[in-house]
Amino acid sequence: DLVQIAVNGHTFSGTVNAVGSYNISIDTADLVADSDKTLEVLLNASDAAGNQASTSASRSYSVDTSAPQVQSIALDKTLLKAGDSATVTIRFSEKVIAFDVGDLVADNASLSNLATADDGLTWTATLVAHSSIEDTSNLVQLSATYTDIAGNVGTAGTSGNYSLDTKAPTATIKLADEALQAGETTTLTITFSEKVQDFGNADVTVQNGTLGTLVSTDGIVWTGTYTPNVNLEDT
Numbered sequence: 001d002l003v004q005i006a007v008n009g010h011t012f013s014g015t016v017n018a019v020g021s022y023n024i025s026i027d028t029a030d031l032v033a034d035s036d037k038t039l040e041v042l043l044n045a046s047d048a049a050g051n052q053a054s055t056s057a058s059r060s061y062s063v064d065t066s067a068p069q070v071q072s073i074a075l076d077k078t079l080l081k082a083g084d085s086a087t088v089t090i091r092f093s094e095k096v097i098a099f100d101v102g103d104l105v106a107d108n109a110s111l112s113n114l115a116t117a118d119d120g121l122t123w124t125a126t127l128v129a130h131s132s133i134e135d136t137s138n139l140v141q142l143s144a145t146y147t148d149i150a151g152n153v154g155t156a157g158t159s160g161n162y163s164l165d166t167k168a169p170t171a172t173i174k175l176a177d178e179a180l181q182a183g184e185t186t187t188l189t190i191t192f193s194e195k196v197q198d199f200g201n202a203d204v205t206v207q208n209g210t211l212g213t214l215v216s217t218d219g220i221v222w223t224g225t226y227t228p229n230v231n232l233e234d235t
Contacts, residue, residue, distance in 0.1 A: 005026065038061070069155055076089070087127070091123075096120050109129045130164075135164050169194050185225050191222075195218065201213060208228060
């Protein structure tokens, strides 16, 4: 038995095997070029006695030649501090395959746990910032190396900006007068590398004296009055 399929003015043939199945390969170019996207199928069959019969049918089809698009790459946090992580959500215009964490690059951060819960339309990954980074301009970038189910290669994509501050502040401590006489006081100045918060006297250990309340107008420079203990001689 012979099966013939006509598409785009060309005929492709295949023979029916003993269990009634057949395979016919059709050039992709013909499937794309066919104006009405219809397969015309003709079956010519005969039985053991030589009786012959034929039948025909048609079937419409569609061709997917559109590249999948990145609709969005979004982070649930746009400012990450030390110890923070963010969830990155990637949404495509259609379901994609051949997509893995190696297709993504995150500035000053690492990505892991790439997964999809809807068969490839939406994906999530975990972003963890590198340590000792202070950078307000960072992006997640997606390479055009993934495909859709039809094999069309996707387009590249980029997230919005996220900021990192995983660098611990540093401080310098200075006394205005380092050689105090009996009854004298001096100003203790603590200068940080950046603005700090939740800082106060409880964070400072003072030896051989007492420290008045620390105050600051900008969160960077803090001052307090240092009073040495009486009857003390210590360099």
